Amino acid sequence: MKKKIPYYQKKKIYGFLFITPWLLGFLLFFVVPFVQSCLYAFQDLTTSPEGMVGEWIGSYNFSYALFRDTDFLIQCANSLKDLVTVPLILVYSICFALLLKKEYAGRTTMRAIAFLPVIIGSGVLMDIMKTDVFSSGVKGAETVYLFSGGGLTGLFTSMGLSPDMIGFINNVIGKIFDLTWRSGVQILLFLAGLHNIPSYVYEAAEIEGANALEQFFKITLPMLTPMILLNVVYSVIDIFSDFGNTIIQMIYNMAFTNVRFGYSSALSILYFMMIAVVLVIVYLVMKRFIVHPEE
Amino acid sequence: MVKTVKMSKPERAKKLMETKLLYRIKTGKWIWTIARYAILVLLAYQLLYPIIYMISASVKAPIDSYDPSVIWIPKHFSATGFLDAFKTMKYMDALVRSLGIGLGCAILDVISCALAGYGFARYKFPLKTFFFACVILTLIVPTQTIILPYYMNMRYFDPLGIMTLFSKITGNNTMINLVGSNAAFFIPSALGAGIRSGLYIYIFKQFFEGMSAALEESAYVDGSGPLRTFVHIMLPNAKNAIITVFLFSFVWHFNDYYLSKQLLGTGKRTLIVALSSLRVDLAAVIGGQTTTDPIRIQTRIQAGCLLAILPMFLLYIVTQRKLADSIEHIGIK
Numbered sequence A: 001m002k003k004k005i006p007y008y009q010k011k012k013i014y015g016f017l018f019i020t021p022w023l024l025g026f027l028l029f030f031v032v033p034f035v036q037s038c039l040y041a042f043q044d045l046t047t048s049p050e051g052m053v054g055e056w057i058g059s060y061n062f063s064y065a066l067f068r069d070t071d072f073l074i075q076c077a078n079s080l081k082d083l084v085t086v087p088l089i090l091v092y093s094i095c096f097a098l099l100l101k102k103e104y105a106g107r108t109t110m111r112a113i114a115f116l117p118v119i120i121g122s123g124v125l126m127d128i129m130k131t132d133v134f135s136s137g138v139k140g141a142e143t144v145y146l147f148s149g150g151g152l153t154g155l156f157t158s159m160g161l162s163p164d165m166i167g168f169i170n171n172v173i174g175k176i177f178d179l180t181w182r183s184g185v186q187i188l189l190f191l192a193g194l195h196n197i198p199s200y201v202y203e204a205a206e207i208e209g210a211n212a213l214e215q216f217f218k219i220t221l222p223m224l225t226p227m228i229l230l231n232v233v234y235s236v237i238d239i240f241s242d243f244g245n246t247i248i249q250m251i252y253n254m255a256f257t258n259v260r261f262g263y264s265s266a267l268s269i270l271y272f273m274m275i276a277v278v279l280v281i282v283y284l285v286m287k288r289f290i291v292h293p294e295e
Numbered sequence B: 001m002v003k004t005v006k007m008s009k010p011e012r013a014k015k016l017m018e019t020k021l022l023y024r025i026k027t028g029k030w031i032w033t034i035a036r037y038a039i040l041v042l043l044a045y046q047l048l049y050p051i052i053y054m055i056s057a058s059v060k061a062p063i064d065s066y067d068p069s070v071i072w073i074p075k076h077f078s079a080t081g082f083l084d085a086f087k088t089m090k091y092m093d094a095l096v097r098s099l100g101i102g103l104g105c106a107i108l109d110v111i112s113c114a115l116a117g118y119g120f121a122r123y124k125f126p127l128k129t130f131f132f133a134c135v136i137l138t139l140i141v142p143t144q145t146i147i148l149p150y151y152m153n154m155r156y157f158d159p160l161g162i163m164t165l166f167s168k169i170t171g172n173n174t175m176i177n178l179v180g181s182n183a184a185f186f187i188p189s190a191l192g193a194g195i196r197s198g199l200y201i202y203i204f205k206q207f208f209e210g211m212s213a214a215l216e217e218s219a220y221v222d223g224s225g226p227l228r229t230f231v232h233i234m235l236p237n238a239k240n241a242i243i244t245v246f247l248f249s250f251v252w253h254f255n256d257y258y259l260s261k262q263l264l265g266t267g268k269r270t271l272i273v274a275l276s277s278l279r280v281d282l283a284a285v286i287g288g289q290t291t292t293d294p295i296r297i298q299t300r301i302q303a304g305c306l307l308a309i310l311p312m313f314l315l316y317i318v319t320q321r322k323l324a325d326s327i328e329h330i331g332i333k
Helices: A007-040 A060-068 A070-082 A085-101 A107-114 A116-120 A123-133 A146-150 A152-158 A163-182 A184-195 A199-208 A212-240 A246-256 A261-287 B009-027 B029-059 B080-088 B091-122 B128-140 B143-155 B159-170 B183-190 B197-210 B214-221 B226-237 B239-254 B258-264 B271-276 B278-286 B294-328
Strands: A043-048 A051-056
Touching: A007 A043, A007 A261, A007 B091, A007 B128, A007 B143, A007 B183, A007 B197, A007 B226, A043 A261, A060 A070, A060 A261, A070 A212, A070 A246, A070 A261, A085 A107, A085 A163, A085 A184, A085 A212, A085 B029, A107 A116, A107 A184, A107 B029, A107 B294, A116 A163, A116 A184, A116 B029, A116 B294, A123 A163, A123 B271, A123 B294, A163 A184, A163 A212, A163 B029, A184 A212, A184 B294, A199 A212, A212 A261, A212 B128, A246 A261, A246 B143, A261 B128, A261 B143, B029 B080, B029 B294, B080 B091, B080 B278, B080 B294, B091 B128, B091 B183, B091 B197, B091 B226, B091 B239, B091 B271, B091 B294, B128 B197, B143 B258, B183 B239, B183 B258, B197 B239, B214 B226, B226 B239, B239 B294, B258 B271, B271 B278, B271 B294, B278 B294
Parallel strands: none
Antiparallel strands: A043 A051
């Protein structure tokens, strides 16, 4: 008689079967390239008719990037500076999500507009928008053309502001633009999170006499903390892997324009390590604030 | 004595509206209502601004650019911008490729990620936590870190050494070259390793965890196997997650730049890749007739942008309500 496998054993096998396609893809399209990339970083690679030929040069690529290539570390620091926008993105997208949650006339239209950046805001388009739409002013790249259609620049001039001041204000407006076009997915996730908070919590709070502000800080915000973590992680990754990011462009050019494959791999691995460190810090800091509603 | 007045339904609704309005006026909440609409209009304006700008700039005839009285609506319309951009981008060819990759990958992503997400959500197996950490890891490693070997793997496609083994047996060296074909996108997507697949697995896992286990238990008692339970019971109930993942995958594959540029090789371009090199291509094309006229190039680039976002935009207009509703009720925590 055939021996029967107990159900709990079977379940283990089934679970494994369900993730097998992913596991295969993970090995083929992630682990293999990643390990190879790490190996490339220790080599001096040249292309030949038979494919890539590498010569082992130890950690030379890394030491070159860290101690001799002045550009890389400066660009890293610049990327880190971009992280300042993460809290701004969070505040903006929470506010926008709150505005979209309640029922009112025109909500559907507004929701459609709010998600527009998710649909069409690709890196390439953002880049073109930044150079053309936002800054086709007369005074070089930094003057933002944004509200000149509405005559804002003219208004500032007639108010007697110096060109530097106008440039500064334009810059701020340009940054706000950038911010709003980066926040599509975040708004979407927050909206999903807001709808996930059961309404009876608010009803109870209302009976107990909590006002809107107390409800926001004592119910909405704590209940959103898991979503906030997800959004922080998403925003950080998004900023670091953006099309316009200078390090990304540097890594890319190093490989495909300068044909220094090994060095490019070393740079990309250093860059990934920096991202990982930032994410670990973010996680450790935020872990203490996360509320688990079920428990 | 309390007198009850009977009212018809519309009357009651009207009365309720009136009391609400009165309440708003009395408590000063109308200020908030007006303020909210003001904020919304501002937000809408700045989100729609680039699109309005694109439309305005792309239909403008060159003379109007020098006319200070023209701000938004041009006096002279010109379609040459669109025609030039259309030609230079090889629009139809690029559109077909973009849509093919987008749709194919979206379908494959839904299947592979739903399977993996369900496995992670419902089953216990050894190393599960480790594997799920790996899912997250794939999300945080930038594509650029692995793009070189990734490209080489696609160029000399050799999954787990099968091709090498095959060529050793048969004696002739045949390597599959996936670079330049849409399969370079389909195969990773089918195996849950496409663009941002980790996020889709996460969404599906969260979604399935939120579903009641009673359904599956009763299915098991009735003698349904796990795959059958998954296909016939779990998937039909996962409509919200499926719509969300499908649209995300479609949009992100459509809008992708790096992988598309690398894996499709020269000559084959998606809309976004074509858009990215439009400035250079235009200079080469128009170069014969007019030398560097920034305004002409500007018009054509804006037209190109519009053409590139047009398919997504149309799809969005049709599906936006569904997408928004699905996301609001997906229940990810």
